[in-house]
Amino acid sequence: MRRVLAVLLALGLGSAPALTVREGRLSVTVGDPRDRAHLGAVFGAWRGAERDLRGLGLTVPAVRLEASASAAEFARRTGEGWLVAATTRGTVIHTQRLGALAARGLLPLTVRHEAFHAAQPAALPRGLAEGLARLFSGEAARDPAGPTGLEEVPDARLGALLAARSPAGLELDAVYREATRRARQLVAARGWRGALAIRR
Incomplete structure (x- = not known):
């Protein structure tokens, strides 16, 4: 049985x-x-x-x-x-x-x-969408301070790294932290509504 x-x-x-x-x-x-x-x-x-x-x-x-x-x-x-x-x-x-x-x-x-x-707006760029989602959720408060090492990576490339989920030679956590850092700067400069108005 x-x-x-x-x-x-x-x-x-x-x-x-x-x-x-x-x-x-x-x-x-x-x-x-x-x-x-x-x-x-x-x-x-x-x-x-x-x-x-x-x-x-x-x-x-x-x-x-x-x-x-x-x-x-x-x-x-x-x-x-x-x-x-x-x-x-x-x-x-x-x-x-x-x-x-x-x-x-x-x-x-x-x-x-x-x-x-x-x-979120459907046309929001991938990197910005992830960064804003992490700010909105409160996840970003857990991020360690300091540089991510990805500050010079273009936005489009950052979005591609996020889409890949397992970017070669990079810690995915650093990619998410960099997307969040950029989203935070954008919200500080333009406000949430201004950030949400950005399109691909």
């Missing part, structure tokens, strides 16, 4: 069904039952993000957040590695397990970051 149960679980036939909960314009689907405990934190972070995005003049669309049941499932769905917390494609946000993000202290930051991407 144990062997049959193990096979069913491996196939996903004996596991608890996915649960979908909707609040306002956000629906969240969790594949791991343990992630149900984190739904309140997700919706709370989303409400704050929606309010702040509206304050920036952005419209938040109806969004579906799909929390993977495991890092392996996240990789299958997105093609991303286990270090990536989430990815937004149109109005669908794919995340790692909510519990895994919460354990790393990343759950509210990830929700806010991806909410920004769901609402």
